[in-house]
Amino acid sequence: MPHDLPKAYEPGEIEKRWADYWIKEKLFSVPTPPEGETRPVFTLLLPPPNVTGRLHMGHMLNQTQMDIIVRWHRMRGFITLWLPGTDHAGIATQMMVEKQLEREGKKRREMGREKFIERVWEWKREYGGAILDQMKRLGASVDWDREYFTMDDNLSHAVREVFVRLYEQGLIYRGSYIVNWCPWHETAISDLEVKHEDVPGKLWEIRYPVVGTENPHFSQNRGEMGHPPSQECITVATTRPETMLGDTAIAVNAKDERYTHLHGKKVLLPLMNREIPIITDELAQPEFGTGAVKVTPAHDPNDFAAGKRHNLPEINVMDPRGRMNENAGRFAGLDRYEARKRVLHDLQEQGFLVAEKDYALSIGKCERCGTVIEPRLSEQWFIKIKPLADRAREAVESGEITIAPDNYRQIYINWMNNIHDWCISRQLYWGHQIPAWTCAGCSEVMVAREAPTKCTKCGGAQLEQVPDVLDTWFSSGLLPFTTLGWPEKTLDQAVFYPTTLLITAYEILFFWVARMIMFGCHFMQGHEQDAAIKKASGYAGKKDDSVPFRHVYIHALVRDAERQKMSKTKGNVIDPLEIIERFGTDATRFTLAAMAAPGTDIAFNENRTDGYRAFANKIWNAARFMFMNVGRLEPGLRPGTAEGGCLHIGVDGFQAATLEDRWILSRFNRVTADVNDALATYRFHEAANRIYDFFWGEFCDWYLELIKPRLMAEDSSARAACGNLVALFDAALRLLHPVMPFITEEIWQAMQEGKAAVKSIALTSYPQADEKQLDLAAETDMAILQDLIVSIRNLRAELKVEPKVKVPIELFAHEREVRTMIEQNRGALERLANVEKMTFVESSLAKLAGARGTARFDVHVVYERKVDVAAECERLKKELEKIEKGIASGERQLGNEQFLAKAPANVVENLRKQRQELGVLKEKTEEKLKELGCR
């Protein structure tokens, strides 16, 4: 194995090389398993990034977590499928191409649908792969052979099938309703795509004269805004005065006595000079404002509902671009805001404007372009959501799907309970066109799998497909089964569906996760009951399940170092590729993993990444140290096979010959148990930190230092140490691999010298803890030895012993076994504490200057340099204070009968032991204080 690594750790070159290798060798491709396959299956669907996307930190966190989990499962023997793909992202992509066209002076509508779509495909072919290329740099171990695009033929076919089935089941309907309309995109968008923003605004009060009345206060009204009319008026308030042009009623509450006398009368709509009725409806609440409200059914959802109740006309006064249309009289053609100004001006001039008040309002904006949403009446397609949502809620309530962290479970359930019908049609070109055709003759609308040739109603042959396309989330909601071949019945579905896990950001819990659950539960009901598939797949015992996945893990948001949400407008976006360029993918991945405590957002701080690059460098140099020694002592030595993931004593070349061997083996098993445990519950930070502490703080700081003397001996014990080193290093690399795939691959491959049984460390076994390899005695002894070494280093520092000078020490051990243990590890002690001569004495040394006492031993550094008495006194006093505090609290508890009665035995036992040790320490410390003459 004398494989020399370059002296400097340079992640860039290494990472690029292995990322290419993994793809070229198709290491993570998962063919449909053969008949009779019995290994457990792990399936994960990559949340498809938009084709227009550029990799950001959120993606990277998401992918790091997924890749960790995926690699971990693969190494534990699961058939592990991670399915990648991209989303056609209707609005986003169309916008991108439209902007491109704009620069050429072209417009989408002028170009026409077909040409435009062809243009989008061109764009997609050219730029659409960017985000997946960026993913490759992250090391994501996805199956590239199965890469999909949501507009692929097979997926589009599935989308049509789903649409038709839902329509046939009465779960899709079409109609004119108020939708969120984006005047910039000129399309409807769903509730979820509207972002609300609180802004200071105005509330205008307008009065509508009641037909056939006199204003009793006519004369007194002079002096108000404008010239008041001579009739009695009803005053209403609005934040969108331009919509008054489409008013078709005034509503008052039936219980509101102020207006009883006006029931059944009409008002004259100002500016439009249209008579509209006064209706009684609960829409008007007596407590609010004047208690009267204008009703504009075509521009407000509440008014729309009231309009339906009273059979009011619906007058749409705006066109798709947010300009007033022909229904707006002389305001036609004006932009809605210009119209607002003019309307207000005219109202005031004519005496109808009563007041203008400051008012805090929440306005909805299009999440993509920021244009203020116009609630607007239009014909759209909807999914009747309740039946789907009920089942989707149940799937989570029943535990068929788990959602972690737990609080998101309730959020999900609440949302499902308050859900509204989903508007799925978009007035875009780019997307899955709705499989519905309109007859030019009789206007009949037909939904069908293939284009019909003649009208089912009138027989006419002039049919045109409905121009609308489907909401992007409609198709992505189907991915868990459509990517596995649905609507055909496939072996892939039987094997890989339900997928195992979904890891995603909170942001798309409703957009995507909820929709997948609804669609999955609906369409995959009973899929596993297909006997033929079941038999062929060999998965007969698989739990029946229609859900798209069994577990959902919601990860945190990545913020900037100041905890601000990253956004382009703020200009605080951290580019992961730039971070990777500077610190390496491994260090960046490690940062994200180490900071990903469930439930809390991550403030990305590159200082941390810098620290983890240092960690990678540490590993690198430890490897160089290993190679140096192995090359010298045991060339040709390679790690064992590590079948089953354990560190096999003997088989894998590890021999627990010495204290440090027993200790490191025990510690390795502990860290292994902890890491496996942490990953099982998505505690990525814990997994990462445990490995970090083990590798650096135990393996490098202590184990490597401890075996150096053995390695230098050049005899059989040196070769044994070599064997241990290789076995441990190999195991540690496997443990770390899911988090830092590149550096572990590089070193592992070097260790294998091209003779490995498998093509990558990714295909080896993950370490599993073995309880039999835990060694409490070794851990206790090692702790004492470490304590002793640190104590001596401490004393040396206090005595200001020159770093290079070896000092003699005197030791007193309270117990014979401790003395024996120390004697047996004399070499280690002398080396690590820079000791030259060790002498045991028979009585306490604690009170001597240059000495330190613990409950187990006293150690005295023999050195003539005068102790700094004042500093020593200071330190001792502080320590004594601490000890006394400890004793006091221990005493308090141990003297408390309730405590003795109620606390668990081990707690009491530990406290007693601790109390006793503190007693010894206190005595020693006091004695020493006295000896030094401290006051």
Add this chain to the structure above:
RNA sequence: GGGCGGUUAGCUCAGCUGGUUAGAGCGCCUGCCUUACAAGCAGGAGGUCGCAGGUUCGAGUCCUGCACUGCCCACCA
């Protein structure tokens, strides 16, 4: 208007079901190029765990209130 989270060392954060004297990294101070690593090694300083109550033998951890802060959801003119 509802709901959820955060507040622990100078900074960034751990601390899972309450149990020894609350941890890490970075930064800071002191000393070292000790033959894997100065991207390193050794040692050190630094915290009344937001505030006030309560439950408990025992609270950073559970409960209540308050303060500050962030996020999500909501068709009130």
